Amino acid sequence: MRVITGTTPRADGFSMPGEFEAHDGCIMIFPERPGSWIEGGAAAQRSFAAIADAISAGEQVFMLVSPRSAQQARRVLPRAVEILVIDSDDAWARDVGPTFVRDRAGRVRGVNWRFNAWGGSYDGLYASYERDDALALAFCRAVGYDAYDASPFVLEGGAIHTDGEGTLLVTEPCLLSPGRNPTLNRAQIEDKLRDCLGIDKVLWLPHGIWQDETNEHVDNVCAFLRPGEVVLAWTDDPADPQYEYSRGCLELLQRESDARGRRLIVHQLPIPTPPVRITERELAGFVFEPGEDTREAGERLAASYVNFYIANKAIILPQFGGECAESDRAALRVLSALCPEREVIPLPARDIILGGGNIHCITQQIPKRGL
Numbered sequence: 001m002r003v004i005t006g007t008t009p010r011a012d013g014f015s016m017p018g019e020f021e022a023h024d025g026c027i028m029i030f031p032e033r034p035g036s037w038i039e040g041g042a043a044a045q046r047s048f049a050a051i052a053d054a055i056s057a058g059e060q061v062f063m064l065v066s067p068r069s070a071q072q073a074r075r076v077l078p079r080a081v082e083i084l085v086i087d088s089d090d091a092w093a094r095d096v097g098p099t100f101v102r103d104r105a106g107r108v109r110g111v112n113w114r115f116n117a118w119g120g121s122y123d124g125l126y127a128s129y130e131r132d133d134a135l136a137l138a139f140c141r142a143v144g145y146d147a148y149d150a151s152p153f154v155l156e157g158g159a160i161h162t163d164g165e166g167t168l169l170v171t172e173p174c175l176l177s178p179g180r181n182p183t184l185n186r187a188q189i190e191d192k193l194r195d196c197l198g199i200d201k202v203l204w205l206p207h208g209i210w211q212d213e214t215n216e217h218v219d220n221v222c223a224f225l226r227p228g229e230v231v232l233a234w235t236d237d238p239a240d241p242q243y244e245y246s247r248g249c250l251e252l253l254q255r256e257s258d259a260r261g262r263r264l265i266v267h268q269l270p271i272p273t274p275p276v277r278i279t280e281r282e283l284a285g286f287v288f289e290p291g292e293d294t295r296e297a298g299e300r301l302a303a304s305y306v307n308f309y310i311a312n313k314a315i316i317l318p319q320f321g322g323e324c325a326e327s328d329r330a331a332l333r334v335l336s337a338l339c340p341e342r343e344v345i346p347l348p349a350r351d352i353i354l355g356g357g358n359i360h361c362i363t364q365q366i367p368k369r370g371l
Contacts, residue, residue, distance in 0.1 A: 002146045003137065004109070008195040009148055014101035014109060015198025018164030019310045020226055022368035024108070025060035026311070027098075027139060028052055029362070030073045031091040032066065035126070035292045036355040038285025043351040048091070049076045051309075051316055051359060054345050056080040058313030064088060064139065084142055089117075089132040092357055094219065095156035097364040098136040098147060101198060106370040110147035111196050112136040113155040118214045119179025120154075125213060125356070127291030150196045154180040158217035158361055160193070163227045166200035166259030168193060171208045174215040201259040205252055207245035209233060209271075212302035213293065219360045220304045222249060225267075225338060228258060233306045234268035242271055269305050269334055272320050273327040276303040276353055305331035307358035309365075315342050318349030318358045 009015065028048060031037045037044040052061045056078060064086040065073040073083055088096065095118075098110030115133040117124035140147040161169040174180070175189055184192070190202050208216025221233045230253065234246050253266050280297045288294045305327075309316045317335060319328040328346065336344045352358050 001141045001144055003112075004146060004148045009101045009109065009111065010195045010198045013103045014107075015103075015166075016099060016101050016160075016162045016164070017367045018162055018224055018227070019365055020224065021164055023059045023312050023365045024368045025062055025366040026055050026309075027093045027364040027366065028061060028063050029088050029091040029093045029096075029135075030063055030065040030069050031355065032069050033090045034287035035289055035294075036090055037351075038282055038354060044355065045072070045076050047348060047351045048362065049078065050347055051362070052081050053078045054314060054316050054347065055309065055311045055363070058311050062139070062143070064093070064135070084139070086135060086138045086142060087131050088135050089126065089129050091355070092158075092361050093364045094158045094357075094361045095214075096132040096135045097157065098140055098145070099157050099160070099197070100145075100365070100367050101148075102367045102369075106368075108145060108367050108369045110136060110140040110145045112140070112147050112149050112151060114151040114153060115156065116154050116179070118156065119177060122179035123177070123215070124179060125293040126289065148196065150192075153192050153196070156214065156217065157364055158214060158219040158357070160197070161218050161223050162197065162199060163224045163258060165227045168197060168199040168202045169205060169218050169222055169224070169230070170202055171205045171216045171218045171221070173208065174217055175204075177215045179215070199259070203252065203256055203258075206248040209302040209304050210241040210245055211300055213356055217361075220302055220307050220358075221246070222253070223306050223308070223360075227260075228262045229265045229267070231267045231269045231306055231335070231338065233271050233304045235271050235273070240271075267334070267338055270327050270330050272303045272305065272324045274323050275300045276320050276324065276350070277301065278354065282354055301353050301356070303353050304358070305335070307360040308335070309359050309363045310342070313342065315339055315344045316359050317344050317346045318352070319346045320350050320353065321348060322350075
C-alpha cells in the first residue's frame with residue numbers, strides 16, 4: 001500500500017464512479033459510541049447486522065470493529081461479513097472511510113480526506129476524532145489499496161454524490177461551512193474536488209435536510225439513480241420547513257444541466273411523515289461525553305428516505321415504522337418503480353437515525369476493480 005502525494009487522481013486518470021456501478025465491497029463500522037447509540041448500542045448493532053446481511057448477498061462487507069467490541073461483533077454479524085479490527089471514534093463509514101476512485105484500466109485507489117467531526121472547533125459534533133481521521137488510510141493499508149492523501153482538505157463522503165460521468169452534487173451549507181475549509185473560496189473548493197474526484201462540474205444545491213447536524217449533507221436530500229436522473233427528498237406541505245429547502249433544490253436542478261449537457265430528470269421521494277422525533281425513553285439511553293453534541297426529547301431528526309445504499313443486487317431503504325408506516329410504504333413504492341433492475345429491501349432504521357444519520361451514512365462502497 002502506498003500513500004500517494006505530489007499528484008492527484010485527475011492527473012493520473014482516476015475518477016469517482018457512481019454508486020450504482022458495480023462494487024467489490026462495502027465498508028461499515030460496528031456501532032458502540034454511548035453518545036450516538038442508546039443502551040450500549042445493542043439495538044443499533046442488530047440493525048447494522050441486518051443491513052450488512054442484505055448487502056453481503058451481492059458484495060463483500062468489511063465491518064471495522066474496535067478491540068473492545070470484537071467479540072460482540074462476531075456474535076451478532078453474519079458469517080459472510082469480514083471483520084477487521086480497526087478502531088474509530090464512531091460508526092459513520094461514509095464520512096470517515098476512504099472515497100474510492102478508478103481509472104480506465106480498472107485500478108482502484110482510495111482518497112483520504114481530513115476529518116474533523118463535521119466542523120472541528122467551530123461546530124463539530126465531538127471533540128476527539130483522531131481515530132476517525134486515521135481510519136481511511138488504516139483501511140487501505142489493511143486491505144491493500146493505494147491511497148491519495150488529500151488532507152488537510154476537510155470533506156466527508158456524505159457531502160458528495162456523483163453520476164460517474166463528471167457531475168458532482170454538493171450542498172452550499174456543508175461545503176461552505178466555516179468549520180470545513182474556511183481559507184478556501186467556492187472556486188478553490190471546486191478545483192480541489194475536480195482534482196481529487198476527476199469530475200468536471202459541481203452542482204451546488206442550496207439546502208439539504210432541515211436540521212441535519214452535518215451542515216446538510218447532500219446524501220440525505222438528493223442522490224443519483226443513474227446518469228441524468230436523481231431522486232430529491234420532497235414534501236408538499238408548505239408548513240414544513242423542508243418545503244422551502246426542497247423547492248430551492250428542485251429549482252436549481254431544473255435550471256442546471258449535468259457535465260455532459262443533459263437536463264436532469266428529477267424524481268420526488270417523500271420525506272417521513274410525521275417527522276421522526278426522539279422520545280423521552282430514547283433520550284435516557286444516551287451517555288454524552290464532554291464536548292459532544294447532545295440531544296433533547298422531542299427533537300426532530302433529519303430522517304430521509306434518500307439516505308439509501310445502492311448495492312450490487314439491491315437498494316437498502318430505511319424505514320422508520322410507527323406513525324411513519326404510510327410514508328415508509330410510499331417511499332418503497334416510488335423507489336421500486338424507479339429502480340426495477342434491483343430489489344428494494346426495506347429495513348428498520350429508527351435505531352440508526354437516533355445516532356444522527358442513516359443507511360447511506362453507515363456504508364461506503366468500494367468500486368469493482370478491473371474492466
